[in-house]
Amino acid sequence: AQKVTQAQTEISVVEKEDVTLDCVYETRDTTYYLFWYKQPPSGELVFLIRRNSFDEQNEISGRYSWNFQKSTSSFNFTITASQVVDSAVYFCALSGRGDSSYKLIFGSGTRLLVRP
């Protein structure tokens, strides 16, 4: 079975602090894909990143960075120097192969509140 766990329900930080959102996944597929989506207060889901299981290089995009570690089945997301506009719910998601490839399995989300 495939599963994504985001143990942090809610995180509150002060602006300019760094914050890491944790994501742990379970899958029996050897090829799979991991995603992060952002859901701001307006409600839409915004795609942030996709990683495949063969690429363990960390990725950095501006203030955002992602750390993928197959050994611990984790795909953590760090926001450096957080800003109020980063306040949102962040979802980690997993997609596999075959019958599992058509759908995203989402974690329960982490609500991030960045206070000024």
Place this chain on the structure above:
Amino acid sequence: DSGVTQTPKHLITATGQRVTLRCSPRSGDLSVYWYQQSLDQGLQFLIHYYNGEERAKGNILERFSAQQFPDLHSELNLSSLELGDSALYFCASSAGGGGSYNEQFFGPGTRLTVL
């Protein structure tokens, strides 16, 4: 703006009624996916269509049905509505036939409230 459009944005109806949610995918995308986001179940995959054909079903109730039309827009039909069907319904689209190599881009959602 993802390029995926959904109408209506909000829908308020009564138990037992039937509603239709509409989705237009990004230009050029052949796949459409429907997801339901509720407080108790989180974000759940409902169904996937590719170029008019149903490709995969998830946790979709028998009271719900969907289709994708020749112009690639999709409709999700919800009937015999219950209070528990109140949720945010998302449509997403991707370029190819599904598969994890295609990012799914989400529309703004339709918020359904069943009273």
